[in-house]
Amino acid sequence: MLKELLETHHCFKLVCGAGNEDIEEIKRLVYVYAIAGCRLFDLSANSDVIDAAREALDLARVYDAYLCISVGIKNDPHVNKAVIDYERCVNCGLCEEICPQGAIHYAKVKKERCVGCGRCWRVCSRAAISYVAEEKNLDDVLPSIVDKGIDCIEFHAMGLDEDEIFKKWQYINDNYEGLLSICISRSNLGDEAFLSRIKRMIEQREPYSTIIQADGIPLSGGDDNYKSTLQAVATAEIVQNAKLPVYLILSGGTNAKTSELAKMCEISFNGIATGSYARKIVKKYIDKEDFWNNPQVLNEALNVAKPLVDSVIL
Ligand code: SF4
Ligand code: SF4
Structure with a gap:
């Protein structure tokens, strides 16, 4: 169960990108990071993307991984x-x-x-x-995705249109019984509105059936330093201080320093989701034409991916 992985407090989540529907790139990313030790993958709400990720996991012979599907809405970057x-x-x-x-x-x-x-x-x-x-119509995508037996749906509760957010959130709650994740940043909201949106969203949910993915600065990762990851840690601290019955994952500017900085700041997180930085460090390897045929390319990709995953799971 994904909950068990979260309860270890050492969950590394690879964010392939809510808008990333490049099937071959996803297959290669999932393959590399699965071998590097990642067990949670965040994917676009697209059946072909889910199939590609599953194929990569089979190729990597990793059978204990979880898939989380991201659903974005208007104003979600x-x-x-x-x-x-x-x-x-x-x-x-x-x-x-x-x-x-x-x-x-x-x-x-x-x-x-x-x-x-x-x-x-x-x-x-x-x-x-x-x-x-490019927001998706939930009526069109959700039923086929839920049928694929995914482990979590992540809803991007960004933007200012509260009506739209709560309407879609309700739809997801009514049509999916599993673990839900709320990816939310305070950039457009300020601290108070950020917290009150989270509280309202989890009001009717069972304790520990929701992940809050505290998104420091969305899509800002790229560098491996403390400064890039500061806002992810600060945003997580706001969630932690509210003492809500949720799992806490950090994202938005995360890198190999995030776990260390979060621990220094006494954040008790369940996991760290990394997208931009994780994709950047393996890009030159997964873009190679001989990726699938040249073991040296995979080894080089693992040399950079594994320390990032280990920074969270060890
Ligand atoms: S720079 Fe970013 S926003 Fe622009 S095309 Fe590339 S991925 Fe898209
Ligand atoms: S950065 Fe240059 S090439 Fe790209 S859209 Fe602007 S003018 Fe065109």
Whole structure:
């Protein structure tokens, strides 16, 4: 049971990306991190993505892993997709250079790879990049995903539209009996509204049937230092101080220093979810053409992935 893994207080969760639907990348990411010791994988709400992750776990001969499916909503950066306005674009290539997902090629966005991180928007001096939210219709995706026997659904409770959030949250509660996770940051809310949203969301749930994924600065990971991970730890502390009957996972700027910093700050977390940083450190290996045929490539990927996973599970 996933609860047992959380109760060890050493759960490493690999975030493949709520908006990441690049099947081959997901298969390779799950394969590397499963062998490195990860046992919880966060995936987009997409049947093909779930199948790819399962295939990777079979290939890795890992049979005790759990799958969590992420559902984003309007204003959730995790499901934003970059769009380029060609009236403004001068094809300077800066966005392609900065994109951590390799989602831009000759000023064209490969939607399935884009995870909405915002880096391209920040470097574009022509204001040619904007975002559209690719939220999914829960009626369309949830039944088939639940049928696949997943272990957890994560709802991204970002944004300011409380009505939309609570309507969708209710729908998920009515249609799924398992463990739910709330991924939430305080960026748009402030501390009080952040906590009161969490309290309202867990009001009718059984104790310890909900994970709070305290998202420091969403999609901000990339560097392995204390500064990058500070907000994830600070956000987790707010949840911890509220003494709620929930499991606590840190995310949003997490890296190999997160576990150490959280322990220094006396945060009793159940797990750490890492996305941007985890994907970045293995990217050059999983992008190689001979990935599946060259054991050396896998070994090199494991040399960087394993210390990250070990920083949480050991
Ligand atoms: S950074 Fe802006 S101007 Fe440059 S290629 Fe990208 S979209 Fe075009
Ligand atoms: S930089 Fe981020 S937002 Fe832009 S295309 Fe790449 S993944 Fe998407």
